[in-house]
Amino acid sequence: QQQVKQSPQSLIVQKGGIPIINCAYENTAFDYFPWYQQFPGKGPALLIAIRPDVSEKKEGRFTISFNKSAKQFSLHIMDSQPGDSATYFCAASSHNYGQNFVFGPGTRLSVLP
């Protein structure tokens, strides 16, 4: 129940494409869903986050779509750039169960020039 599933494992797109990364969860107590971006040799950095009371959140070229009934959420990267090449992790937490994040297994994104 604490698991967060993420797909695909890896993704290759051309510059300007719109990669979409999908995550799913089971624990309905989760109420905070961040996406983290990690470059090689660096720690994860918060990209964008959403709460289940909204269905979409957009920050710059990054958009989260959230489907509460399906318990799924996804990250869309508009006009992707080679600099977006990184590993992306979705995560979930619940204020009822403490502060720790449950991370998905990650998606390695490569944006070709």
Place this chain on the structure above:
Amino acid sequence: EPEVTQTPSHQVTQMGQEVILRCVPISNHLYFYWYRQILGQKVEFLVSFYNNEISEKSEIFDDQFSVERPDGSNFTLKIRSTKLEDSAMYFCASSEDRGSKLAKNIQYFGAGTRLSVL
């Protein structure tokens, strides 16, 4: 921009030795965390710390692990007797707030310490 700093960036140790990984959280943050990431795998929660005590820990965080805030700025993770399977990247994180229905749970991560147990 304030950041979480971790030292050393890479630690090599022999199996059975004790290691201490060090972290300096962001100065006004009150909640501190350790996560680990085995090479190629997902980030896993180890422990959270608030008000000088552990607030939550995972199954991974057994008696070989301990955390401490020895002074007002440092936050350490000690592994008492390292095993080969402890080889991983260890991330420290901190947050200003615990996270609630109203407040965001924004955790800031350090660059990590790569622990290699030989």
